[in-house]
Amino acid sequence: MDVASxxxxxPTPESSECCSLSQGVLSAQDAQRVAGVLKALADPMRLRxxxxxxxxxxxxxxxxxxxxxxxISQPTVSHHMKKLVDAGLITREQRGKWAHYSxxxxxxxxxxxxxxxx
Numbered sequence: 624m625d626v627a628s629x630x631x632x633x634p635t636p637e638s639s640e641c642c643s644l645s646q647g648v649l650s651a652q653d654a655q656r657v658a659g660v661l662k663a664l665a666d667p668m669r670l671r672x673x674x675x676x677x678x679x680x681x682x683x684x685x686x687x688x689x690x691x692x693x694x695i696s697q698p699t700v701s702h703h704m705k706k707l708v709d710a711g712l713i714t715r716e717q718r719g720k721w722a723h724y725s726x727x728x729x730x731x732x733x734x735x736x737x738x739x740x741x
Contacts, residue, residue: 660734663710668695669703673712676726683716683723 649657664670671693676684689700704724707713712730716723 660710663706663712669707672703673707676724677731683725686722
């Protein structure tokens with residue numbers, strides 16, 4: 624056994640800090656749910672849409688705002704927003720011709736926690 628490999632296997636205070644999760648191991652059900660959320664967020668446009676919404680706080684945002692702000696078509700907005708709704712990250716409310724979307728605070732807090740694994 625060489626010194627390098629034995630040193631790798633010896634726990635140090637630094638190794639326990641950098642590799643531990645305060646939340647513990649995910650259950651199979653939680654892992655499935657988290658994977659769905661991460662899959663929804665794995666698209667750069669969906670990340671941008673969610674960040675635009677989160678910047679509005681608790682206010683709902685009309686889907687019509689995204690076409691000009693992000694330079695994408697309405698069908699593209701609808702496609703991406705459906706993925707975010709299906710993942711439970713946002714809610715959708717129809718108001719006449721336009722859909723209005725709101726961030727789900729609890730889900731957004733969970734995303735922030737996921738991205739800050741400690």
